[in-house]
Amino acid sequence: MKPLSILAFSLLMALGAPVPAAADSHMQASERVYGSEMMTRQERSEYRDRMRALKTEQEREAFRQEHHQKMQERAKAQGKSLPDMPPADRGPGMGPGGGKGMGPGGRGGYGY
Numbered sequence: 001m002k003p004l005s006i007l008a009f010s011l012l013m014a015l016g017a018p019v020p021a022a023a024d025s026h027m028q029a030s031e032r033v034y035g036s037e038m039m040t041r042q043e044r045s046e047y048r049d050r051m052r053a054l055k056t057e058q059e060r061e062a063f064r065q066e067h068h069q070k071m072q073e074r075a076k077a078q079g080k081s082l083p084d085m086p087p088a089d090r091g092p093g094m095g096p097g098g099g100k101g102m103g104p105g106g107r108g109g110y111g112y
Contacts, residue, residue, distance in 0.1 A: 035071025035082050
Protein backbone atom coordinates (compact mmCIF):
# COMPACT_ATOMS: atom_id res chain seq x y z
CA MET A 1 0.00 0.00 0.00
CA LYS A 2 1.24 3.52 -0.67
CA PRO A 3 1.95 5.76 2.35
CA LEU A 4 -1.01 8.01 1.58
CA SER A 5 -3.31 4.99 1.34
CA ILE A 6 -2.05 3.72 4.68
CA LEU A 7 -2.72 7.11 6.26
CA ALA A 8 -6.22 7.28 4.76
CA PHE A 9 -6.97 3.72 5.87
CA SER A 10 -5.71 4.48 9.40
CA LEU A 11 -7.90 7.58 9.62
CA LEU A 12 -10.96 5.67 8.45
CA MET A 13 -10.31 2.98 11.05
CA ALA A 14 -9.80 5.55 13.83
CA LEU A 15 -13.04 7.33 12.91
CA GLY A 16 -14.98 4.09 12.66
CA ALA A 17 -15.84 4.79 9.05
CA PRO A 18 -16.59 1.92 6.68
CA VAL A 19 -13.51 0.68 4.87
CA PRO A 20 -13.66 0.58 1.05
CA ALA A 21 -13.97 -2.85 -0.56
CA ALA A 22 -10.43 -2.69 -2.01
CA ALA A 23 -8.94 -2.51 1.48
CA ASP A 24 -11.27 -5.29 2.63
CA SER A 25 -10.14 -7.64 -0.14
CA HIS A 26 -6.50 -6.84 0.68
CA MET A 27 -7.12 -7.59 4.35
CA GLN A 28 -8.63 -10.96 3.52
CA ALA A 29 -5.68 -12.11 1.40
CA SER A 30 -4.19 -13.78 4.47
CA GLU A 31 -7.47 -15.59 5.12
CA ARG A 32 -7.51 -17.53 1.87
CA VAL A 33 -9.75 -20.56 1.75
CA TYR A 34 -8.75 -23.40 -0.56
CA GLY A 35 -11.01 -23.25 -3.60
CA SER A 36 -12.55 -19.96 -2.48
CA GLU A 37 -13.04 -18.98 -6.12
CA MET A 38 -15.44 -21.93 -6.36
CA MET A 39 -17.44 -20.83 -3.30
CA THR A 40 -20.10 -18.23 -2.59
CA ARG A 41 -19.49 -15.49 -0.04
CA GLN A 42 -21.85 -17.31 2.34
CA GLU A 43 -19.93 -20.59 1.92
CA ARG A 44 -16.63 -18.86 2.69
CA SER A 45 -18.16 -17.28 5.79
CA GLU A 46 -19.55 -20.63 6.95
CA TYR A 47 -16.17 -22.28 6.35
CA ARG A 48 -14.39 -19.69 8.51
CA ASP A 49 -17.04 -19.93 11.24
CA ARG A 50 -16.68 -23.70 11.34
CA MET A 51 -12.87 -23.49 11.47
CA ARG A 52 -13.09 -21.09 14.41
CA ALA A 53 -15.49 -23.42 16.23
CA LEU A 54 -13.26 -26.50 15.95
CA LYS A 55 -11.27 -27.12 19.13
CA THR A 56 -8.16 -29.06 18.07
CA GLU A 57 -5.64 -28.87 15.25
CA GLN A 58 -6.57 -32.46 14.35
CA GLU A 59 -10.23 -31.46 13.90
CA ARG A 60 -9.23 -28.47 11.77
CA GLU A 61 -6.92 -30.59 9.61
CA ALA A 62 -9.64 -33.22 9.06
CA PHE A 63 -12.09 -30.46 8.09
CA ARG A 64 -9.51 -28.93 5.71
CA GLN A 65 -8.99 -32.29 4.01
CA GLU A 66 -12.75 -32.83 3.65
CA HIS A 67 -13.15 -29.33 2.24
CA HIS A 68 -10.20 -29.87 -0.13
CA GLN A 69 -11.87 -33.00 -1.53
CA LYS A 70 -15.22 -31.20 -1.99
CA MET A 71 -13.56 -28.33 -3.84
CA GLN A 72 -11.65 -30.75 -6.10
CA GLU A 73 -14.94 -32.49 -6.97
CA ARG A 74 -16.71 -29.16 -7.56
CA ALA A 75 -13.92 -27.93 -9.84
CA LYS A 76 -13.94 -31.17 -11.82
CA ALA A 77 -17.73 -30.99 -12.25
CA GLN A 78 -17.35 -27.46 -13.62
CA GLY A 79 -14.48 -28.41 -15.93
CA LYS A 80 -12.01 -26.33 -13.93
CA SER A 81 -8.89 -27.25 -12.01
CA LEU A 82 -7.42 -26.38 -8.64
CA PRO A 83 -3.93 -27.13 -7.33
CA ASP A 84 -3.62 -30.70 -6.07
CA MET A 85 -2.44 -29.64 -2.65
CA PRO A 86 -3.65 -26.75 -0.52
CA PRO A 87 -0.91 -24.22 0.29
CA ALA A 88 1.36 -25.45 3.07
CA ASP A 89 1.63 -21.96 4.61
CA ARG A 90 -1.85 -20.88 5.62
CA GLY A 91 -0.56 -17.44 6.59
CA PRO A 92 -0.90 -15.47 9.79
CA GLY A 93 -4.02 -15.76 11.86
CA MET A 94 -4.80 -19.30 10.80
CA GLY A 95 -3.18 -21.18 13.66
CA PRO A 96 -0.78 -21.04 16.56
CA GLY A 97 2.68 -19.56 16.21
CA GLY A 98 2.08 -17.44 13.12
CA GLY A 99 2.51 -14.03 14.72
CA LYS A 100 5.72 -12.10 15.09
CA GLY A 101 5.01 -10.73 18.57
CA MET A 102 6.25 -7.31 19.64
CA GLY A 103 9.38 -7.47 17.55
CA PRO A 104 12.86 -6.40 18.59
CA GLY A 105 13.24 -4.40 21.76
CA GLY A 106 10.10 -5.62 23.50
CA ARG A 107 9.77 -2.48 25.63
CA GLY A 108 6.23 -1.98 24.40
CA GLY A 109 6.15 1.81 24.76
CA TYR A 110 6.30 4.59 22.24
CA GLY A 111 9.34 6.77 21.71
CA TYR A 112 11.99 4.45 23.10
